[in-house]
Amino acid sequence: MRIVDISLPISPSLPVWPGDPPVRIEKLSLISEGADANVSQISCGVHMGTHVDAPSHFIDSGLGVETLALEVLVGPTYVLDLIGVDVIDAGTLREAAIPDGVERILFKTRNSMYWAGGIQTFQEDFVAVDLSGAEWLVEKKIKLVGVDYLSVAPFDAGVPTHQTLLRHGVVIVEGLDLSSIEAGWYDLACLPLKIIASDGAPARAVLMSE
């Protein structure tokens, strides 16, 4: 079995959503200062890096991230190549060669090149799913959608896409690095931290293939 990491490296230089705090990593104890062990602590927004959105992110009465079904976060997943696309709308998805039976879909776009290039400033012009695209995903009974920048929705239109997906129970995975992944079928394991009643959680995500 081949396992490929599609998670972003977490460090203070990771770009974060404007207004969110930067990642901070501090040492609590150091062997070099006489301690038995090196021990670090981390402070970060729960929507930094590779992460999962909970319904409560955009729905005030929505459930927390610990309630998301593991059976959705783990399983067969299709990676769709949308490298030439600027907006993922219903037309784009209708015309894309998406196989029948897809329940989990990850969109590989030019966003992944930001990660491959090590760009450390937030990019507002990322490729995202607009409302029509979100409605298409709901209609097709997609259970999980993953994107390769920090939001599934366009920078200046966060609410419609998120609310449409989250109201229909679609699990949203954001901040994937798909730069090394070819289109096709894989087994996804996306495991977010089990933070109780949280609107989201950082995750590690991998794609497996035989």
Place this chain on the structure above:
Amino acid sequence: MRIVDISLPISPSLPVWPGDPPVRIEKLSLISEGADANVSQISCGVHMGTHVDAPSHFIDSGLGVETLALEVLVGPTYVLDLIGVDVIDAGTLREAAIPDGVERILFKTRNSMYWAGGIQTFQEDFVAVDLSGAEWLVEKKIKLVGVDYLSVAPFDAGVPTHQTLLRHGVVIVEGLDLSSIEAGWYDLACLPLKIIASDGAPARAVLMSE
């Protein structure tokens, strides 16, 4: 496929290692206060809850948690029932019915009852692996060992067990809740956050079976 979560719930009431900071979760923005979205941040030690130790935790020149092989963190795993045991030493392991070919092993002890019982204070008398047990695991070429309290080593003897395992490249997973798991074979997926150059990282861990 059946997927069972063996991760601890992360919240401010999670017991942490003495001296480590408590888990803190704060709201950065609230829909109820007019924001588009609820957004939280978390602050915690990287060795809280279900987590993985990196070589650099007890070896000052050791590698960080992002270097741990996914091929070790994912794969066939044996859960050994040691409910009646007080110390996991070489004798215990020699006499236990561990099948041939085990590369990943999780020890289910009375520690798991602390989690099942919701005990929120740190327990010093947890069951752990002593130096002889660590040496036995190295000799048997175990690649990953998981325990159901916050350290693989006894409370007052952290260094020998950790150094022995980490020096030999054994991946250490700590803070598992095995209270609902029966002894036997499973497929483990233990995915720690990809925190660069960190001495450890919080993880989500699941056991899968057909």
